[in-house]
């Protein structure tokens with residue numbers, strides 16, 4: 130059924146069953162996002178009344194049933210009330226649709242009766258060889274195909290991170306958050322009740338998807354834990370997986386059970402299983418995205434030697450503390466580090482952390498970053514900057530972007546810039562270019578440490 134998953138991300142044509150002409154309705158929002166995000170396949174609205182739907186001046190004739198569409202349809206997004214879903218699933222099957230994201234709520238999350246209907250629609254789908262995503266979801270995005278089939282935000286920033294969310298509202302909020310925080314996404318998938326397509330299926334797809342470099346999952350529980358862990362382990366050997374597994378506490382687990390019907394299970398079992406599978410477990414949304422920025426953008430380090438470049442002693446010390454706590458190794462070969470003396474006044478320090486001093490301007494950073502990138506014994510770099518009047522942080526961002534691109538992006542480099550509004554703009558500039566940048570030194574170091582943890586796990590797997 131792999132072709133069906135392919136159709137979920139690269140459909141040649143999409144039907145929206147329950148498309149509406151009325152702004153404010155979900156069936157309108159999905160149409161609008163598809164059009165505005167630039168999906169260039171064919172879009173067929175299905176509306177029982179046969180209304181014309183106008184999106185930004187573009188007029189779409191709708192069909193009363195999917196069976197009336199004079200074309201093949203790969204994917205049908207379902208946005209009709211639950212009671213009509215079995216019938217439209219049957220019709221989609223007859224039409225030869227491959228995959229059905231079902232946005233409609235009102236199934237398994239309601240209890241036994243709902244679960245029965247949910248099983249019934251999966252049976253109908255499978256009878257026709259179709260797969261179901263959901264129900265009870267906000268949709269699916271795949272940025273390489275310019276496809277936004279959700280009722281969430283429109284302007285998802287393209288990038289290399291696939292985001293999978295079991296929670297709908299949180300998933301939509303996270304989509305908005307990634308836009309604000311400049312986290313580039315390859316895909317967003319809302320899995321909802323996971324009646325058919327589940328996290329393991331999606332991991333298998335993303336494992337071989339060239340547009341995805343890392344995967345972030347928000348989950349409350351898995352139905353088939355054993356299969357999930359087996360697949361996660363195989364995928365982790367190729368690409369890093371970050372998981373926020375909610376329901377850690379006893380009460381949290383109970384809340385998860387009533388939210389998505391997940392059996393959260395004993396948390397310690399998850400912790401152990403994730404560790405064995407190479408999965409990186411993040412405890413907060415902030416931590417997960419901090420790591421994801423680095424893991425979805427940077428190459429693996431070829432060795433343990435980290436070099437910290439800074440203009441401020443204070444942030445250098447804080448970054449060093451974080452590095453020590455995270456088990457990162459600060460490079461300390463003074464013969465090699467002496468090269469940085471060329472880029473600082475006599476009162477600077479080329480001992481790692483390399484203190485270029487508060488006088489450090491464009492030339493200092495340019496020279497130091499270039500030398501660190503060129504030295505094969507320096508395996509990873511953290512560039513830190515405290516905003517001063519000597520160097521506009523946006524100019525620093527330009528320098529780092531240029532030097533990193535010219536070096537061929539062969540080793541991991543993270544940035545932390547502490548300061549005001551210009552610092553925030555510089556951070557955004559770097560993140561838009563896929564260079565992970567943070568407003569605090571510890572966050573940059575911890576993200577780098579997550580990359581090291583995954584990379585070391587992989588190396589251990591190869592040895593075993």
Ligand code: COA
Nearest residue numbers: 147149155175176177208209210232233234265266267297
């Ligand atoms: N075939 C084609 N079109 C149909 C249809 C059918 N069998 N049955 C209804 N329609 C049309 C309706 O006429 C309507 O179009 P209109 O606005 O032009 O009249 C449109 O489909 C939607 O149906 P409607 O009855 O108006 O439902 P709704 O828009 O109020 O709600 C859902 C539909 C799916 C959004 C709603 O039932 C639901 O489940 N909401 C929760 C969604 C959610 O939160 N999901 C999880 C998020 S994480």
